Amino acid sequence: MADITGSWLGSYWQQGSATRFEATFVQANNVVSGRISDDGPQGEADISGDIIGRHIEFIKQYLSHPERIRYTGTISEDGNFMSGQWTIGSKHSGTWEAYRGEDEFMISLQKRLEKQTALTGANR
Secondary structure (H helix, E strand, O other), X not given: OOOOOEEEEEEEEEOOEEEXXXXXXXXXXXXXXXXXXXXXXXXXXXXXXXXXXXXXXXXXXXXXXXXXXXXXEEEOOOOOEEEEEEEEOXXXXXXXXXXXXXXXXXXXXXXXXXXXXXXXXXXX
């Protein structure tokens, strides 16, 4: 089982736009908790969930409102990357990813933004 305790940098995508976040996870056996701080208007959120093998699932609840966001995903074999889907009820969803290393995160984000820009430019 992966141990994800520590600081992570990531992004989640909603309606084609990326929002960056910083997360601190604390893992005790299969239980994970912590805090996420978004660059978006919602700000800070508490997280709680569990890890089974390389599968992660947690609930993110912003301090500013009661809406709960469910994150599910897979942790890489080396334990330095995770990605998956987020959902708010049955109406809103998107993808997310997070890295332990800032350099890898910035490279991935740049590649995704370049791809998005190329696709947007091709549709004009």
